[in-house]
Each structure stands twice: as C-alpha cells, then as structure tokens.
Amino acid sequence: MRNRLVTAACIxxxxxxxxxxxxxxxxxxxxxxxxEFDLIAQRLSEQLAQRVLANxxxxxSYAAFATLxxxxxxxxxxxxxxxxxxxxxxxxxxLVSLERIDRVTAAELPAWQQRMMARWGQDVRLHAYAAASxxxxxxxxxxxxxxxxxxxxxxxxxxRPLLAADLSHDPQLQQALHEVLRLGRxxxxxxxxxREGVRGYILLRPLDDASLLLRGLxxxxxxxxxxKADALCPRDAALPAGLSIQIRSRQPSLAGQPYVRQDAPQSxxxxxxxxxxxxxxxxxxxxxxxxTLVLDWQLGWFVLSPFEQIILxxxxxxxxxxxxxxxxxYHSMLHRQQRRESHLFYLANHDRLTGLANRNxxxxxxxxxxxxxxxxxxxxxxxxxxxxxxxxxxxxYGHAIGDKVLQLxxxxxxxxxxxxxxxxxxxxxxxxxxxxxxxxxxxxxxxxERLKQAIQQPYEVEGHQIHLGVSIxxxxxxxxxxxxxxxxxxxxxxxxxxxxLDVSRSAVPCEVQ
Numbered sequence: 001m002r003n004r005l006v007t008a009a010c011i012x013x014x015x016x017x018x019x020x021x022x023x024x025x026x027x028x029x030x031x032x033x034x035x036e037f038d039l040i041a042q043r044l045s046e047q048l049a050q051r052v053l054a055n056x057x058x059x060x061s062y063a064a065f066a067t068l069x070x071x072x073x074x075x076x077x078x079x080x081x082x083x084x085x086x087x088x089x090x091x092x093x094x095l096v097s098l099e100r101i102d103r104v105t106a107a108e109l110p111a112w113q114q115r116m117m118a119r120w121g122q123d124v125r126l127h128a129y130a131a132a133s134x135x136x137x138x139x140x141x142x143x144x145x146x147x148x149x150x151x152x153x154x155x156x157x158x159x160r161p162l163l164a165a166d167l168s169h170d171p172q173l174q175q176a177l178h179e180v181l182r183l184g185r186x187x188x189x190x191x192x193x194x195r196e197g198v199r200g201y202i203l204l205r206p207l208d209d210a211s212l213l214l215r216g217l218x219x220x221x222x223x224x225x226x227x228k229a230d231a232l233c234p235r236d237a238a239l240p241a242g243l244s245i246q247i248r249s250r251q252p253s254l255a256g257q258p259y260v261r262q263d264a265p266q267s268x269x270x271x272x273x274x275x276x277x278x279x280x281x282x283x284x285x286x287x288x289x290x291x292t293l294v295l296d297w298q299l300g301w302f303v304l305s306p307f308e309q310i311i312l313x314x315x316x317x318x319x320x321x322x323x324x325x326x327x328x329x330y331h332s333m334l335h336r337q338q339r340r341e342s343h344l345f346y347l348a349n350h351d352r353l354t355g356l357a358n359r360n361x362x363x364x365x366x367x368x369x370x371x372x373x374x375x376x377x378x379x380x381x382x383x384x385x386x387x388x389x390x391x392x393x394x395x396x397y398g399h400a401i402g403d404k405v406l407q408l409x410x411x412x413x414x415x416x417x418x419x420x421x422x423x424x425x426x427x428x429x430x431x432x433x434x435x436x437x438x439x440x441x442x443x444x445x446x447x448x449e450r451l452k453q454a455i456q457q458p459y460e461v462e463g464h465q466i467h468l469g470v471s472i473x474x475x476x477x478x479x480x481x482x483x484x485x486x487x488x489x490x491x492x493x494x495x496x497x498x499x500x501l502d503v504s505r506s507a508v509p510c511e512v513q
Contacts, residue, residue, distance in 0.1 A: 094231030128169030388469030
C-alpha cells in the first residue's frame with residue numbers, strides 16, 4: 001500500500017512540475033505573442049491608414065482634373081481624361097473605375113436624354129436596377145430630380161449597362177448619396193459585389209463649391225470612385241497563422257457587413273484550451289472613410305516554437321527520469337529495510353544454531369493456536385523433548401560436534417512433523433513441538449514413536465558414530481491446562497517420567513570408529 005501511495009505521489013509530482021514548467025514556458029510564449037500582436041496591429045493600422053490616404057488622394061486628383069476649365073475640344077478632353085484614368089489605374093491597383101454623376105431635374109430630363117443617346121448610343125436611357133435580382137427598371141417613376149451616371153472610365157462591356165443608371169434608386173448607394181447631399185462632403189458606400197466579380201465599395205464626392213449648401217442649394221455634379229474592398233487588407237506574408245482580420249465602418253448604418261473579413265481556420269477545442277484570446281480594435285482617422293480595424297487571435301499551442309516544444313518535452317522527460325530513479329532508489333532502500341527488518345525478526349524469533357523457532361515465537365504461536373481452538377472447539381498437543389546422554393558429547397568431543405548433532409536432531413524432527421506444526425528449541429538439548437487440530441491422544445502417540453525412532457538412530461559426525469536417546473512428554477489443551485505455562489509444566493513433568501533409570505549410568509556415549 002505504501003509503495004502504491006509513493007508511486008502515485010511521484011506521478012502527481014511529475015504532473016504538477018511538468019504543468020508548472022509548461023505554464024512558465026507558455027507564459028513566456030504568450031507574452032511574446034501579445035507583443036507581436038501589438039506590433040502587427042500597429043503595422044496593419046498604419047498600412048490601412050496609408051491606403052485610405054491613397055484613396056483620398058486619387059479622389060482629390062480626379063476631382064481636380066474634372067473641375068479644370070479648359071478650352072479644349074470635347075474629344076480632346078475625353079482622350080486626356082482616359083489617359084489620366086489609365087495612369088491612375090496603373091499606379092493604384094485598388095482602383096476599379098471612376099464615374100461622373102449629374103443631378104438632372106424632371107424638366108431637364110428630355111434634353112439630357114438626347115445628349116446621352118448622342119454620346120453613348122440609342123440604348124442608353126435613364127434606368128435603375130432592382131436590389132435583389134439586379135433586374136433593369138425602366139422607365140423610372142416621376143420625381144423632382146435624378147442622379148444618373150453620365151461617364152464611366154474605363155468603359156467596358158461589364159460596366160456599360162451602368163451608364164444612365166440612377167443612383168437615387170440604387171439601394172447600395174442611396175445612403176452615400178443622401179449624406180453627400182446633406183453634408184456636401186465625400187461619403188462612403190456599403191460594400192457590395194461589383195460587376196467585375198470582386199467585392200468593392202464607392203466613394204462619392206460633390207464637384208460643386210461647398211457654398212451651394214450655405215445658400216440652400218444642392219450639388220449638381222458628382223464623381224464616384226469604385227474601389228476593391230479586399231485591397232484595404234494588406235497582403236502581408238508575415239502575418240501569423242490563426243489571425244482573423246475585419247475592416248468595418250464606424251457608422252452604425254454601415255456596420256452590418258465588413259468591407260474585409262479574413263477568418264482564421266477553426267482550430268480544435270483543446271488547441272486553445274487555457275490560452276488567452278487577443279482582440280484589438282483601432283479606428284482610422286478619416287472623415288471620408290470612417291473605418292475600424294478589428295483583429296482577433298485565439299492563441300494556442302502553435303505559439304510555442306519547435307525549440308520551446310523540444311525544451312518542454314525534454315524537461316518533462318528528464319524530470320520523469322529523475323523521479324523514476326528516485327522511486328527505484330526508494331523501492332530498493334525500502335526492500336533492503338524490509339529484508340533487514342525480516343532478518344532481525346528472524347533472529348529475534350528463531351534459534352541461530354538450528355533455524356527452528358525460539359521460545360518467543362513458540363509462545364506466540366501457541367497463544368494464537370489456543371485462541372483459535374477456543375472458537376472451533378479443537379484440541380492441541382505440546383510435546384516436550386529432552387535428549388538423553390547429550391552432555392557427555394560436549395564433554396568428550398567438544399561443543400562443535402555437539403552443535404552439529406543438535407542440527408541433525410532438528411532436521412530429523414522437522415522431517416517427522418507436519419508443515420503446519422511448530423518445532424522450537426528452548427535451549428541446550430531441549431525441544432518443544434506444537435501439534436494443532438489433534439483429534440485423539442493416539443495421533444500424538446504415533447508422532448512420539450516416530451520421533452523416538454528417528455532421533456535414536458546413530459549420528460555420523462566427523463568419523464564419530466554417536467547414539468542418543470530422547471525423552472518426550474505430551475500435554476493436551478485444554479485437558480492439561482488452559483495457560484501456556486501450565487501446558488509446558490505438564491509436558492516437562494511427563495518428559496521426566498519418560499526418562500530411563502539408567503541415564504546417569506550411561507553418560508558416556510557409544511562410539512564406533
């Protein structure tokens with residue numbers, strides 16, 4: 001039980017120390033990841049601010065070009081505008097197209113329609129598109145003013161159907177148009193799917209002087225810049241795995257859908273268990289493009305470098321090896337202690353010469369035997385043995401020969417007795433035997449006869465043939481006594497009664513060379 005507790009304690013200690021070491025290494029890695037996250041957020045926000053500024057620069061440049069008062073012909077002006085737009089497209093990959101929008105009142109609509117058909121073709125008429133199906137709506141319901149697209153550069157087959165499309169009926173541009181009319185400044189639309197097949201948005205700006213608003217007049221001319229929304233997100237190869245990026249508008253009305261959303265792959269639940277979730281929001285200081293950069297990063301085991309993982313595993317294995325060595329040393333020490341205790345117990349309870357039980361062990365077993373017999377009603381027998389003519393052996397041949405004879409006697413007694421019987425040496429040439437579960441006196445008498453026959457056989461010791469006799473007394477429990485001392489006294493008396501009368505006269509042992 002103690003070994004199991006020590007082993008369990010070592011395993012618990014190993015797990016605890018491994019967790020503490022892991023927490024120390026992970027904490028260091030998390031701090032490093034948090035610092036890296038702050039740097040990434042700062043870098044991305046700066047790059048986003050640069051892109052926003054670049055967009056404003058493009059829009060201002062085109063607005064300046066569109067408001068120039070030149071004496072050029074209409075054809076030359078269109079050619080120069082196309083060349084200017086091509087330069088912008090080559091320099092700024094986020095730019096999709098540039099558009100011009102005019103305010104046309106209901107009274108001006110017929111003349112305006114004639115000019116558009118003359119410039120772009122007979123199929124160009126004022127129209128709009130349904131929000132869901134993009135189905136063309138024509139003619140439009142009567143209203144005070146319309147805001148159609150009068151020019152798109154570069155013009156291609158994909159965007160040509162947008163010529164003469166009314167912005168006031170476009171659900172994706174209505175809010176931006178209303179903001180421009182109300183505030184007289186650049187407004188940003190919600191993100192939507194462009195005809196070019198990419199996700200984009202529009203920056204709409206009035207070309208007229210801001211003093212029109214002060215006089216209560218509405219702007220008459222506008223420009224629109226169509227941009228790729230994905231271009232807002234920097235293509236940075238140094239971004240760590242698992243980092244989610246969103247670019248949203250700060251305006252509540254446009255906060256529904258993000259302009260850019262880059263989601264990290266979903267990790268397993270246990271990958272991020274115990275790791276913090278980092279989030280950063282940073283607003284871009286721009287009135288025309290009020291954007292917010294949102295970064296989310298769920299940290300996990302990937303924050304540990306391969307070197308740190310190897311260090312953590314190596315330290316855990318090293319700690320486990322040290323604990324196993326310590327556990328092995330403890331078990332070895334405990335085994336030696338148990339062997340030493342067992343040896344001391346053996347020495348304290350056994351006769352050193354013969355290896356038989358000594359007086360202490362015999363008394364203990366006899367006490368346990370009587371306790372058991374009190375419960376099951378059985379009998380036991382105590383046999384007291386005393387060797388006849390043994391003292392002259394020590395006197396004639398020395399104690400070494402006498403000790404060997406005693407060892408031979410002990411071996412012969414053990415060969416006669418059952419495995420469950422107790423054989424003890426009380427001292428000198430006195431032996432005592434304990435027989436449990438004795439059914440009758442005849443059973444003990446048979447054992448006495450076999451013992452006498454075995455013990456009285458000659459002993460060959462170092463060329464000497466020695467003959468001995470034995471006297472045996474038997475006491476029964478509980479007839480002859482209920483106490484241990486009573487049983488030994490009765491057996492001792494019966495043993496003396498069993499001694500022959502000529503023992504004293506036969507003190508010299510018989511020897512045959």
